[in-house]
Amino acid sequence: MTRTTGLWLIVGMAGFCLLPWYAVDSGFWSFLWLNNLRAEENAPGAILLLLFDRMWLSPTLGALIVSAAANVMIANSVIRARTLVGTAAAGLLLTALQGLIIVRDGPVLLPGLLSSVAGTEGQTGFGAGAAVSVLALLFVLTTSISALGKGRGDAFVIGLIGLIVTLVGVFVFFPVAHILVRAFELSDGSYALSGFLPRFLASDIWGLGCLIGRGYCGPAVNSVFLAVMTGAGTTLLGLAFALIFTRTQFKAKPLLRILTVLPIITPPFVIGLALILLFGRTGVATEIFANLFGVEKTRWLYGFGGIYLAQLLSFTPIAFLVLIGVVEGVSPSMEEASQTLDADRWQTFRYVSLPLMRPGLANAFLLGFIESLADFGNPLVLGGNFNVLSTEIYFAIVGAVADPAKAAILAIALLTLTLGAFLIQRRWVGTGSYATVTGKADSGRHAALNRTVRFACYATALPWAAFTAIVYSMIVFGSFVKLWGYDHSFTLDHYLRAFAIDFSRGIRWSGVAWDSYFTTLTIASIAAPLTALVGLSTAYLLVRQKFAGKNIFEFSTMLSFAIPGTVIGVSYVMAFNFPPIELTGTSIILIIVFVFRNMPVGVRGGIAAMSQLDRSLDEASITLGANSFTTVRRVIAPLLGPALMAALTYSFVRAITSVSAVIFLVSAKHNMATSFIVGRVENGEFGLAIAYSAVLIVTMLTAILLLQLAIGKRRLRRADRVEQIA
Amino acid sequence: MKKISLISAIAFAAAFSAGQAFADDLNVVCSNEQDWCDLMVNAFEGETGIDVSMVRKSTGETLAQIRAEAGNPKIDVWWGGTGDPHLIAAAENLTQPSGADTSELLGWSINMAEISGGKTVGIHAGALGIAYNADVLAEKGLQPPVCWKDLTDPSYSGEIQVANPNSSGTAYTELATFVQLFGEDEAFRLLAEIGRNVNQYTKSGSAPSKAAARGETTISIGFMHDMVKLAKAGFPLKIVSPCEGTGYEVGGVSVISGARNVDAAKKWVQFVLSAKAQSRGPEVGTYNVPSNSNATVPPESPDLASIKLIDYDFATYGASETRARLLSRWDEQVKPVGR
Structure with missing residues (x-):
């Protein structure tokens, strides 16, 4: 008998016999279902099977019972494990099949044959009972696989792989497949391969007209150009900031720190609007330049220039968050060794520090690249006639001429680009070792930057920080005036309308924004830790474990990030509006979409940080008798402070600021702040929208600072010191 | 674990x-x-x-x-x-x-x-209409437009903004209105001529008027009720009901x-x-x-009574065949002349 397997089987049985099998209308946590467990909609699987003739639930129970019997009776551990793999896999498969086949209106496949077994009645979506039973079977499966000696017999690692593969499969592949299959749809509604290639390779996607000076370039070409520029630009700026933080004695670091994170905590349209008011044809900066130098007022902002500026502003913080941990992690000993060998500061930086930062640079670039491809808000506001894939996809879905096939084809083009970038990034990082955190005594000083590099960093980062500061003070200014851009008389009206509190009869949240504000904060606070957990666990598997199909697994975790939010949103509605998994209209679907959409940042940051941790640390821990879970918890996790911080910050903030994915998923009960703000902007109520954004920015900033306090600073060495510059 | x-x-x-x-x-x-x-x-x-x-x-x-x-x-x-x-x-x-x-x-x-x-x-x-930013128009010394045909005037070069009918219902209404007012061939000739003055085909139908409100463009085409709202908010936006008549949604x-x-x-x-x-x-x-x-x-x-409304044919111009035909013709003949 295997103890872990036994435990999971008990959990599974309990789920099947005690928890409601279907999703409960009043919500699981209301526990109203406890009052009437024998009602069909609240009944656990066991009661459904006995009293309601739901024969199709029997395979689940059967798998649990047979597995339990096998676990107790078979003495030979190899045969036992093999049997359990078989029974658990069969149970999972049959449970999933019955859910997919027997929907609300009865069986969808072979109705004649099935209705004799299953009757013609249908069923609603899976609930807690089904979830627990399925999860238990999954862990029985993975535990048994590890008992067969796969994955060095490590039940934790195999279990984690199984869990993440299942989650990614259910919440990324399953929904995305719903929309990508539309790419093969012909105009008459049938499906064929023949229609795909000509449309995919058409010149209205890949056209190069602008290069030869005639007409437009295809959106794919524009997107790639923009993404490469943005990836390079954000990585460079991020590196400059990271170097200033770790390698110089710059005085105003805390202030700079705030400026570096500000842009990600801004709903995207706000940056666009601020840029228009600065650099638009009637913008403040444009007026000043026109008056001083007689420069003609143009509309240069609308097009590549504007989007690029806005994207640099929006995505530099992500590069910075990834890079700061990596730059900090580069071991001073290496740099000291280099200097002992008579290298000067430039040579040390160029040939020792910089190459050791490669995984960080590569991951920062990849994130910038993908973010730029999928960015929707900035091109929408500032795009002008510069068409990119993300906006084209959005309007193929919601535009005047809805063409889901075109949207799917464009989405595939976008995925192809992402895959390309991903493969190039992998090649560039190569297979070298970047481990610099080894656990050995390491008390040297970080080499200071040489003059040129230091000034290059200052010259890049400081004007940028000043620019950020200007943009944000403008936003705050905009929230306190009557009509930003025209009537600059002071007013508190916008704040009062949004966030008034009525104290006359107890506390009443009378402002119009409170509702969505509370919903947003709740959902973001639940989603952030889950995202970090899933993301960093995945990173751990990718860096530390070897298993078949690892490359595909790694790419698949990037998938949900690389697909524009609109596509994700629509595909979630298509996939999760019907049994077996019916989630639309709940807050859960919002949490899930955030977790799986933002986990790649956790993964990338985690990979970059973990590549620096020497394997000898894990080995030492294992040698001392710890299992891999303890190793993760006590050794690796504490060294991942910055990566954890990055993942938490990013996912928390993204859950608050993302627009396109949630538009389709918000409902009357669970409305999100961004969807509220966008509605107000559409309605021309800029003041209210900006005031709300300002409040969100302050909220997120506070949350990030608290997080930073809570997580604290990791201690890599006795003291982080930077060489004094004489 | x-x-x-x-x-x-x-x-x-x-x-x-x-x-x-x-x-x-x-x-x-x-x-x-x-x-x-x-x-x-x-x-x-x-x-x-x-x-x-x-x-x-x-x-x-x-x-x-x-x-x-x-x-x-x-x-x-x-x-x-x-x-x-x-x-x-x-x-x-x-x-x-x-x-x-x-x-x-x-x-x-x-x-x-x-x-x-x-x-x-x-x-x-x-109803559909034309709006212009009075401040910018005066600064540039331009005459306010009165009719749809005025928009073809070369002095408006780069000053007009309108949405792309492929993504915006507002712009499609405009396209269909032109076809119903002037006949299909003449409509596309006019639209292409106006296209020379268009600085941007926006994705969203209400974007041009918002841009005109802030002076980012001088003239916009869109729905009048959107324009009224912006003018009420305090922007220097003036609304024109075109002399030839106009369509509505x-x-x-x-x-x-x-x-x-x-x-x-x-x-x-x-x-x-x-x-x-x-x-x-x-x-x-x-x-x-x-x-x-x-x-x-x-x-x-x-006031719909004071606006010359055309007898908009929703059945014909809402049908997907007409829509597909007009839009592909727009892509061929109007979009390429834009800047």
Whole structure:
């Protein structure tokens, strides 16, 4: 008998016999279902099977019972494990099949044959009972696989792989497949391969007209150009900031720190609007330049220039968050060794520090690249006639001429680009070792930057920080005036309308924004830790474990990030509006979409940080008798402070600021702040929208600072010191 | 292992067991302005005692969502937004006849119900127009446009903004209006000539007027009620009703096929068509022209009587074949001359 397997089987049985099998209308946590467990909609699987003739639930129970019997009776551990793999896999498969086949209106496949077994009645979506039973079977499966000696017999690692593969499969592949299959749809509604290639390779996607000076370039070409520029630009700026933080004695670091994170905590349209008011044809900066130098007022902002500026502003913080941990992690000993060998500061930086930062640079670039491809808000506001894939996809879905096939084809083009970038990034990082955190005594000083590099960093980062500061003070200014851009008389009206509190009869949240504000904060606070957990666990598997199909697994975790939010949103509605998994209209679907959409940042940051941790640390821990879970918890996790911080910050903030994915998923009960703000902007109520954004920015900033306090600073060495510059 | 599995088990269980959001009596998606949505929800709840859950989404987004949810809709009734998507939804059987009493309604509203087989009814109308930023126009020393044809004047080069009809219903209405006013060949010749002056084909239909309000462009084409709202907000926007006449859109209300609360949805339709409800628009700054003949028309709203309205043929120009043909011709002949 295997103890872990036994435990999971008990959990599974309990789920099947005690928890409601279907999703409960009043919500699981209301526990109203406890009052009437024998009602069909609240009944656990066991009661459904006995009293309601739901024969199709029997395979689940059967798998649990047979597995339990096998676990107790078979003495030979190899045969036992093999049997359990078989029974658990069969149970999972049959449970999933019955859910997919027997929907609300009865069986969808072979109705004649099935209705004799299953009757013609249908069923609603899976609930807690089904979830627990399925999860238990999954862990029985993975535990048994590890008992067969796969994955060095490590039940934790195999279990984690199984869990993440299942989650990614259910919440990324399953929904995305719903929309990508539309790419093969012909105009008459049938499906064929023949229609795909000509449309995919058409010149209205890949056209190069602008290069030869005639007409437009295809959106794919524009997107790639923009993404490469943005990836390079954000990585460079991020590196400059990271170097200033770790390698110089710059005085105003805390202030700079705030400026570096500000842009990600801004709903995207706000940056666009601020840029228009600065650099638009009637913008403040444009007026000043026109008056001083007689420069003609143009509309240069609308097009590549504007989007690029806005994207640099929006995505530099992500590069910075990834890079700061990596730059900090580069071991001073290496740099000291280099200097002992008579290298000067430039040579040390160029040939020792910089190459050791490669995984960080590569991951920062990849994130910038993908973010730029999928960015929707900035091109929408500032795009002008510069068409990119993300906006084209959005309007193929919601535009005047809805063409889901075109949207799917464009989405595939976008995925192809992402895959390309991903493969190039992998090649560039190569297979070298970047481990610099080894656990050995390491008390040297970080080499200071040489003059040129230091000034290059200052010259890049400081004007940028000043620019950020200007943009944000403008936003705050905009929230306190009557009509930003025209009537600059002071007013508190916008704040009062949004966030008034009525104290006359107890506390009443009378402002119009409170509702969505509370919903947003709740959902973001639940989603952030889950995202970090899933993301960093995945990173751990990718860096530390070897298993078949690892490359595909790694790419698949990037998938949900690389697909524009609109596509994700629509595909979630298509996939999760019907049994077996019916989630639309709940807050859960919002949490899930955030977790799986933002986990790649956790993964990338985690990979970059973990590549620096020497394997000898894990080995030492294992040698001392710890299992891999303890190793993760006590050794690796504490060294991942910055990566954890990055993942938490990013996912928390993204859950608050993302627009396109949630538009389709918000409902009357669970409305999100961004969807509220966008509605107000559409309605021309800029003041209210900006005031709300300002409040969100302050909220997120506070949350990030608290997080930073809570997580604290990791201690890599006795003291982080930077060489004094004489 | 245990800790992670436990956490994930909890997350998983929570994921599969959360409350569903259709326990309410009526689920409304509103594609009108937020304040107008809120006001009508409160009024309806007060009058009928039915509990309403309302969320505001734009027209295109709502249609995409209704399509994705077809078969198991979470929405009962869709109120507001331009008429074309409502007609498309009706043609795709995504909506069902509401059986509303149309006797008090104006002709264009009843027309909408007739085309769709009663599946959608017109709630308000909005005419197309031209707007210009008076400050910028004066600064550039340009004459204000009076007619559609004035927009071809080379002195407006780079000063006009209009949406792309492939993505915007507003711009499609403009295209169809031109075709109905001037005949197809002449319409495309004019549009191409105007195209030389266009600085940007925006994605969204309301974007050009917003840009004109801030002076980012000088002249915009769009719906007049959007322009009125911006002018009321304090922007120096002047509105022109073109001398040749102009087209208009009719906003719709539709009950979703397979709605869980059909009776309440039908009550909602009847309620928003009533004179009493429609007369309240000005309270929240809504300047559409209401469809109930007994409703009071807000003085600020563009007076449909003083605007030369064309006899807009919704059946022909809403049909997908006409639409596809006109749009591909637009792509060939109008878009390439833009800058």
